Amino acid sequence: MVCLLKIRGMLDQMSVIERKLADFILDNAHLLRDYSSQQLADAVGTSQSSVVKFCQKLGYKGYPDLKLAVSEAIITASTLQRDSNEPGNATNLQQLVEQLQFSLHNHLRGILEINEEKALHDAAALLQRADRVLVAGFGKSGIVAHDMQFRLLQLGKLTLAHSDPALSLQLAGTLGPQSAVLLISESGQNADLLKLARYAKQQQIPLLSLTSYKSNALSLTADVPLFALSGDENVRINPILVQMAQQHLCHILYLLLCQQQNSDHQLEENVKLLQVLKQA
């Protein structure tokens, strides 16, 4: 950053050639990355030695030194204002991916904003003390449910999950007040999940919900309602974002649990177990 400013600041006390060099660098800073001093000289229409002298005059050790400084300037600038869409040479694919990543980034960042810290801690605490956990989600949310099941099992927490709603209800029958249920649904209206929620309420099983961020039947029932942002205008991208945000929230819970129970021991056990299995 400083580098380009420095150049700009000295513009008016430069000779013609120096001025040409400065202008070129300011206008094409991003090109410099792949230019040698000779190439730059050619581009500007001067000699290679003049390029080097220009660098030294600005206080840099030599050409590579200036080049590095310019690169740094570009990067700090671009990371600070990441919205600057480079015109021209970004391919369709790059644009696509950038858009997706940008939206995703926002959705993930949103999680801490729409969930009270207390809710997250409470959720972790409930899972922590539970002797058994039932995770349920169907359709798209089923993937999130199984992801969470995997995490919790890794911690040594007995966790049930099944993609069949009827079986999930049966599994719920094995739970009690010292267990916990986590219900995942984008809309929060899924009939099967609501049935599970009612059952949990009735049996006084602690109930966590993970839904889109708008009041809905499921979150209203839950002891600890958790939310993920929804509402991207792109109908193809939105489901992806919601799902990833839900998974992200689950991962956060997982990490909280890791901290609570000092789980390194358990993890080691798990690693050992895997090694044993592999050798078998």
Next chain:
Amino acid sequence: MVCLLKIRGMLDQMSVIERKLADFILDNAHLLRDYSSQQLADAVGTSQSSVVKFCQKLGYKGYPDLKLAVSEAIITASTLQRDSNEPGNATNLQQLVEQLQFSLHNHLRGILEINEEKALHDAAALLQRADRVLVAGFGKSGIVAHDMQFRLLQLGKLTLAHSDPALSLQLAGTLGPQSAVLLISESGQNADLLKLARYAKQQQIPLLSLTSYKSNALSLTADVPLFALSGDENVRINPILVQMAQQHLCHILYLLLCQQQNSDHQLEENVKLLQVLKQA
């Protein structure tokens, strides 16, 4: 950032000298700025030519190219951290989440760097033309596999996936050269998947792989190998990052397919279908 992640991810398949170089760079990234290839070689205790070869092996044009990439990595890391470090009272939870999101962000960004654009397009094309797709991944990767299955089904693409390896093999029996197989595995060494890979090869079924970014049996067999970054030092976080990166890559493929086949129509059909089902 991605540069250092890339190096870290390949640590375990490096030779002794390469490993020394990698360690030195990771530990002293900030020093690299003022090192020539010769100096680096001396510092590590190897030859200058080995340094250059190391750079090229990692996919850089040469030493200056790597040097620049490392510089950029350091700068983006530092600016991003500055960006996010809110002064004073960040809670434990906030720090945790920030670290997770930061790492995740980097891993996702890395995808476009470690996968050639062509590979992504090729992968999309193969899926596009396939009459049937088998997605297979077991354990952690099973979640990714089911996610991908879900996406592809949304596009109206007949997609098979099952968490049972034996059944997956049976499913593969229904495929032909006009189909496609996508095998997902972090290590790329899973025996069941390798069996599937061999079968696909033998039957001339186009084979896509999605593994960690290091050469492995699976990716070597594949017609189109795809990669996700691995290698976060935190054993608890790394699996999460890898999985999310894999899913992200699948989502990118999905979006590419959306573009190719003008799928808006199909999606509408799907939405209608869901509405009908809900009312029923």
Next chain:
DNA sequence: TTCAGTATTGAATAATTTATTCCGTATTGG
């Protein structure tokens, strides 16, 4: 275990890039 084939490494060397020297030209101030 042996052996062919492959990969790794570093010394030597080639190629490229960068920095300096040197000289002609232009400009300025006296």
Next chain:
DNA sequence: CCAATACGGAATAAATTATTCAATACTGAA
């Protein structure tokens, strides 16, 4: 008009980087 000085580029020196090649280590199959 004449030093004195600054400027710019060609030539050249110095340095850095990249490649080649030969020796060695390693790998996998018979």
